[in-house]
Amino acid sequence: MAESIWWKHRGTPAVDGALPTGQVDVAVVGAGVTGLTAALLLARAGLGVVVLEARHPGAVTTGRTTGKVSALQGTMLSRMLRAGRRESAAAYVASTLRAQEWLAAEADGLGLGLERRPAATYAPTARATGTVRGEHDAARDLGLPVRWSDGPDLPVPAAAATMLDDQLQLDPGQLVERLLAAALEAGAVVIGDTRVQRVRQRGDGVHLEVSHGGDEGRVSAGRVLLATGAPVVDRRMHFARVTAQRSYILAFDTAGAPETMALSGGGPSRSFRSAEVDGRRILLVGGAGHETGRGRAENRRVDELRAWTSEHWPDAVELGAWSAQDYTTTDHLPLVGSLGGASPGVHLATGFNKWGLTSGVAAALSFAGEALGTPEPWADDLYGRRARLRDVPALAGIQVGVALGGAAAAAGLAAPVETSGRRAVGEDCRLLPVCTHLGGPLRWNPHEGSYDCPLHGSRFDRDGQVLEGPATRPLRRLPARD
Structure with a gap:
């Protein structure tokens, strides 16, 4: 996958923190703009914070954007109003302006x-x-x-x-660097090469099972923010809402x-x-x-x-x-807030509709405000659980696609993707072209050298390792044909 120009001239940031041995106040999954902003805000307030990043900070969406921080966002607002969401649209504008104000206020201190x-x-x-x-x-x-x-x-x-x-x-690369440095200085721990594979909510907190540098580990926290693009937790079909x-x-x-x-x-x-x-x-x-x-x-x-x-x-x-x-x-609003139900301590932040440098900061401000007892005044109107049931027809259509895709994947099990010209891990095995999230059939993307899932957007590199999306495990390998 070609690197963005933001990293070409500076190199990617490296972090090497160790997994905490005891329970922390907050675990943030994902070191993009949302995760790093939330970590900075909470660490400054004295909370114990650990950030878990599968690759390096800013590796996925944040470090690959165009860097616009604008309240005028194409045709976003007219689409919201056509969907009958005036109250939510007004809250969305308020959240965008708040994000801009926060970045402007922090710019000198961050050196941004x-x-x-x-x-x-x-x-x-x-x-x-x-x-x-x-x-x-x-x-x-x-x-x-x-x-x-x-x-x-x-x-x-x-x-x-x-x-x-x-x-x-x-410059999104500079934003990641400066937020990372400030979060570390405030006392947050940021750990790279750590992919969350399972989330368990228990009475004593939230427990994350992770792969860290190839080894299995566990991180426990009072609450968790999934700032990962697509949520890696499938409860309540949140992955199907984006x-x-x-x-x-x-x-x-x-x-x-x-x-x-x-x-x-x-x-x-x-x-x-x-x-x-x-x-x-x-x-x-x-x-x-x-x-x-x-x-x-x-x-x-x-x-x-x-x-x-x-x-x-x-x-x-x-x-x-x-x-x-x-x-x-489906309703043009960010998908932010507690998963609720059996997982009230797990929060997600996604669905930023290509405007993550404002909506991601706003989501972090909302999460931190709720955790610290200082909620943002616009958060409930924007992220609240009012009936988003207008999404149901779209969700049903998405799930029909999942079912059809699963059938197509099953039909293709006999024809795994060959290694020739697509991978460099040896000639003694092949990759099974089936997404490890929900079994979607993968499509080879020659432009970026990746296997892409058309169902929920999981992507894998030439060696079958997860690049992004809700998948948490690599592709299966099969023995080569005789």
């Missing part, structure tokens, strides 16, 4: 470089103007000071745009890096902004998203972004290309 830029949702054609106008009206209705432009000054064709000034952009989405990002050297952070509001998804890397301004272009493990070949999608960039920035020289996985929800 924030750049303030206008954000735009633009109509690439006249046909898309109505969609963008709908987002403009929704944003104004929810209190954002957006302004309308019939002739936006953008470097790509744009019939109209809604604009929001004074938004933030940052859909895994992959999107693609390319970095270019060009003299025309734009000042505005922009996202199209109609037609093929296109996102662009400038960034500073190693002291020079570069262009970031993103889009061409699709559900993980489904759709057209990934190589074609990346080539489409390259062609689109070349059309509008003819001098652009490619510096890198990578992809990211995000999780969307």
Whole structure:
């Protein structure tokens, strides 16, 4: 899997803490923006915190984003209002503004470089103007000071745009580094190469069974935050309430890096902004998203972004290309809060709908506020357990896909993925192309050299090790055929 430009010029952060021997106050699973922010807040308050990360901090979504921290998010708000979620949409805006305020307030202390830029949702054609106008009206209705432009000054064709000034952009790699350093300084323990494989709620706390550096271990905590993208706990079908989405990002050297952070509001998804890397301004272009493990070949999608960039920035020289996985929800609201039932001490935070640098920080603020007895005023309206039963038809459809996928996987058991050209672990075994989460049939992704599950987004590397998603165990290996 190609590394993002944020790590290419600095190297990935290493952590080598040891598993705690006694029970800690809080265990955080996942060292992305959500997990590290929560760890920092709780450690500062004097709680004992351990962060468990399967790879390295920022390895998955956070370290692969475009780094936008904006309250204007494509057409998110108009979609929420169309779903009849006005109260929740208002709370969502409040949570986004709170996340921005927190990052801005912490920036100097963290040594975090924030750049303030206008954000735009633009109509690439006249046909898309109505969609963008709908987002403009929704944003104004929810209190954002957006302004309308019939002739936006953008470097790509744009019939109209809604604009929001004074938004933030940052280097996600730097964000991970600075949050990590601050959390460690505050007393949190961060442990890499540790994958949680099972979660057990007991009367005396929550017990996590983990694989740490190849050895089995256990971590006990009073409460747990699963900040893992897709939840690794399957109770109450939370994994089925999110859909895994992959999107693609390319970095270019060009003299025309734009000042505005922009996202199209109609037609093929296109996102662009400038960034500073190693002291020079570069262009970031993103889009061409699709559900993980489904759709057209990934190589074609990346080539489409390259062609689109070349059309509008003819001098652009490619510096890198990578992809990211995000999780969307059926009602466009983040999926955050206690699992409840038999697991009240286990909390999850996911479903950020591609806006994790705001929603992830907001989720961490909410979790920490609840743990410390200082709840965020918008949290209940946004994350509360009001009937999200409108999701039921979508959930039913997802589970039909699970059943069909399981049948397809069973039919394919006799044809495991061959080693030739796809793995480098020797010629004496093959990988069984069946997801270890719920038995979904895997699809080989030649662009990223991974096996992707179209059901819930689990992904495995060439050697069958888990990259991301709800799966917690590697693929099975079978003896080679004679």
